Amino acid sequence: MIATTLQRQGVTLEPARPVRQPVMPHHGVTLDLQNLGKSFGANPVLRGIDLKVPAGQFLAVVGRSGCGKSTLLRLLVGLDRPSIGQLLISGRPATAGVARIMFQEPRLLPWARVLANVEVGLTPVGGAAERRAQALQLLAQVGLADRARDWPAVLSGGQRQRVALARALASEPRLLALDEPLGALDALTRIEMQDLLAAIWQQQRFTAVLVTHDVAEALALADRVIVIEGGRIALDLDVPLARPRQRGSAELAALEGRILDQLLAPGRGDHR
Amino acid sequence: MALAAQAEPNLETPSETAPAAPAPSRLGLARLDPGAALAWLVPALLIVVWQAGASLGWIPGNVLPAPTAVAAAGWRALWSGELWANLQISFLRALAGFAIGGGLGFVLGLANGLSKLSERLTDTTLQMVRNVPHLALIPLVILWFGIDEEAKIFLVALGVLFPIYINTFHGIRTADPQLVEMGRIYGMSPWRLFTRVILPGALPSIFVGLRFALGIMWLTLIVAETISASSGIGYMAMNAREFMLVDVVVLAILIYALLGKLADSLARLLERLCLQWHPAFQTKR
Ligand SMILES: Nc1ncnc2c1ncn2[C@@H]1O[C@H](COP(=O)(O)OP(=O)(O)OP(=O)(O)O)[C@@H](O)[C@H]1O
Ligand SMILES: [Mg+2]
Numbered sequence: 001m002i003a004t005t006l007q008r009q010g011v012t013l014e015p016a017r018p019v020r021q022p023v024m025p026h027h028g029v030t031l032d033l034q035n036l037g038k039s040f041g042a043n044p045v046l047r048g049i050d051l052k053v054p055a056g057q058f059l060a061v062v063g064r065s066g067c068g069k070s071t072l073l074r075l076l077v078g079l080d081r082p083s084i085g086q087l088l089i090s091g092r093p094a095t096a097g098v099a100r101i102m103f104q105e106p107r108l109l110p111w112a113r114v115l116a117n118v119e120v121g122l123t124p125v126g127g128a129a130e131r132r133a134q135a136l137q138l139l140a141q142v143g144l145a146d147r148a149r150d151w152p153a154v155l156s157g158g159q160r161q162r163v164a165l166a167r168a169l170a171s172e173p174r175l176l177a178l179d180e181p182l183g184a185l186d187a188l189t190r191i192e193m194q195d196l197l198a199a200i201w202q203q204q205r206f207t208a209v210l211v212t213h214d215v216a217e218a219l220a221l222a223d224r225v226i227v228i229e230g231g232r233i234a235l236d237l238d239v240p241l242a243r244p245r246q247r248g249s250a251e252l253a254a255l256e257g258r259i260l261d262q263l264l265a266p267g268r269g270d271h272r
Numbered sequence: 273m274a275l276a277a278q279a280e281p282n283l284e285t286p287s288e289t290a291p292a293a294p295a296p297s298r299l300g301l302a303r304l305d306p307g308a309a310l311a312w313l314v315p316a317l318l319i320v321v322w323q324a325g326a327s328l329g330w331i332p333g334n335v336l337p338a339p340t341a342v343a344a345a346g347w348r349a350l351w352s353g354e355l356w357a358n359l360q361i362s363f364l365r366a367l368a369g370f371a372i373g374g375g376l377g378f379v380l381g382l383a384n385g386l387s388k389l390s391e392r393l394t395d396t397t398l399q400m401v402r403n404v405p406h407l408a409l410i411p412l413v414i415l416w417f418g419i420d421e422e423a424k425i426f427l428v429a430l431g432v433l434f435p436i437y438i439n440t441f442h443g444i445r446t447a448d449p450q451l452v453e454m455g456r457i458y459g460m461s462p463w464r465l466f467t468r469v470i471l472p473g474a475l476p477s478i479f480v481g482l483r484f485a486l487g488i489m490w491l492t493l494i495v496a497e498t499i500s501a502s503s504g505i506g507y508m509a510m511n512a513r514e515f516m517l518v519d520v521v522v523l524a525i526l527i528y529a530l531l532g533k534l535a536d537s538l539a540r541l542l543e544r545l546c547l548q549w550h551p552a553f554q555t556k557r
Contacts, residue, residue: 036532077457100457107454111549120468153551167458253403 028056028207029098029174031076035085037231038071039164045071047231048085053224055090056205057215063228069211072228073177076209077101089175095159099175104183105122107166108152115139115148121170137270138166142196158189162196176201182217191247194220198243215259217254227262235262250261335518342526345519354508359527362493362504365421370489371426374482377433381481382442385474386466388542398437406430407495413469419500431492439481443474476550479543484536532545 038046044070047239053059060120061069075087077099087094096228100121108117118135126134141143142162152160161181168176178197182190198221202209212218220223227235237258241251295311318340325331326338333341349355384391397533400547406427417423455465505524514522545555 079453079457098284103450103451107450109451109472109473111547112468120455120460149552151549153549153554 027205029090030055036082037084054132058208058222060210060222060225064070067228077177096252100168100173101177102168102181102249108131114150118166121167158185170241175207215256291462339520341519342522345483352381358505358508365424366493369425375430375434375435381437385441385444395452402434427496428459428492431488435484439463443477447473490532
């Protein structure tokens with residue numbers, strides 16, 4: 001629905017145009033990972049990741065369980081420090097507080113109403129009424145304006161995750177990291193959330209880094225997919241397909257095949 | 273258990289719960305608040321049986337006077353002003369002791385839950401003191417304070433301190449690390465993190481401590497007033513014993529039961545108000 005609204009506003013891309021030249025000006029940051037590595041004790045999880053992400057790109061990260069995807073995200077948003085290498089965000093060393101991250105769990109405050117939970121994401125400026133109105137608008141964006149007065153406990157899993165999304169978007173982040181945010185949802189809710197995410201990203205053009213186990217999901221959303229294996233980038237694949245993407249199209253199937261081949265290739269993978 | 277079972281439907285959306293609501297007969301009863309009525313059924317029955325036993329002569333009056341006799345004693349004591357005065361002094365002692373001990377326990381629980389240094393400094397000491405039954409200190413307390421107010425207040429404070437301390441400490445310590453991390457990501461200041469994330473999460477545990485402490489408060493006060501006092505409900509009971517006034521003794525015991533119940537109900541009410549968000553406390557809509 002939001003996608004169609006955007007279409008009417010002329011936000012959609014012309015089909016022939018490469019995806020990485022968006023219509024709207026870039027709001028996102030650029031990421032520059034230089035030989036970025038992270039070890040826990042003697043266990044090297046990431047062994048030198050080199051990656052440049054242009055502003056406003058939607059990057060998906062896939063890889064086997066335990067390959068260090070979450071670790072990479074935590075480095076990106078400043079929750080952990082790298083053991084080696086460096087991370088530049090828009091050319092400057094990373095500082096905490098620029099990025100937002102969404103986890104598989106919504107991490108809502110159970111003791112705060114839905115609206116107050118969204119307000120957590122707002123920068124603490126402006127009057128209470130103004131913040132309230134802003135939060136309500138964000139809730140409307142994820143289709144939950146009518147649940148503003150509810151406790152998180154009475155929402156469904158998908159609804160909670162949408163509240164978490166509204167909260168993450170509240171400060172208009174220039175980098176949004178998503179750690180399997182849809183992993184706990186059923187297939188149908190998942191597709192709905194993917195569409196919502198795509199629509200919001202097309203509108204705001206933050207830089208997005210999505211970790212997912214679902215290759216189809218990565219291909220439905222991302223401009224580019226990287227596969228992490230043995231602590232390094234094993235595959236770096238552009239997805240030059242126009243949006244909205246046709247689920248199950250031949251091009252997507254071909255790309256999915258390449259990624260799955262890489263993931264399932266024997267003799268590679270588990271580095272531990 | 274019963275609470276959890278009751279709360280479960282709330283996890284679903286209202287539209288889903290509506291058709292699954294209990295049978296109409298139960299709904300009808302719900303309007304009359306069967307819980308409250310049922311809760312008082314057993315005490316009322318006990319009193320009826322007690323009265324019947326006393327009236328029929330099965331229970332001798334010098335062992336257990338009839339409820340009517342106890343009520344009469346209560347009326348007399350109320351009329352003379354004795355009951356009210358004793359009630360007041362007992363209440364003030366309980367309140368003072370609870371405020372001091374509970375306040376200290378709360379502050380120590382917060383400090384030790386939030387600061388490793390504070391925990392290292394005080395936790396071992398507190399655990400050692402905790403393992404001394406506080407009523408065992410009565411002889412020492414009498415030596416220190418005589419039978420003045422300080423003695424009773426000291427004992428109550430000491431008894432109340434530990435349940436509040438332990439449960440506050442536990443509540444703070446078990447704050448959800450994922451939520452704390454969320455707070456950090458969203459740039460909460462330490463104070464905001466404490467008031468918005470850590471303290472609300474600790475409240476259920478703190479309430480457990482509160483209700484436990486209220487029980488200990490009455491227990492301590494009864495013992496202290498019975499052993500060494502010149503006023504208060506416990507003193508009233510001991511004094512009545514000297515004159516073989518069994519009805520007044522029973523009256524005092526019943527008053528303790530009622531006061532204890534009252535304190536617990538207040539704590540429950542407060543809990544219900546503060547923990548509205550908790551699935552176990554959500555009322556059906
Ligand atoms: N704080 C930590 N201390 C020690 N080891 C850690 C820590 N965090 C992660 N690891 C280790 O790093 C490795 C990668 O973990 P990570 O959570 O990044 O994997 P992942 O790719 O996100 O896996 P999944 O897909 O299952 O979520 C694992 O072997 C894990 O045990
Ligand atoms: Mg992970």
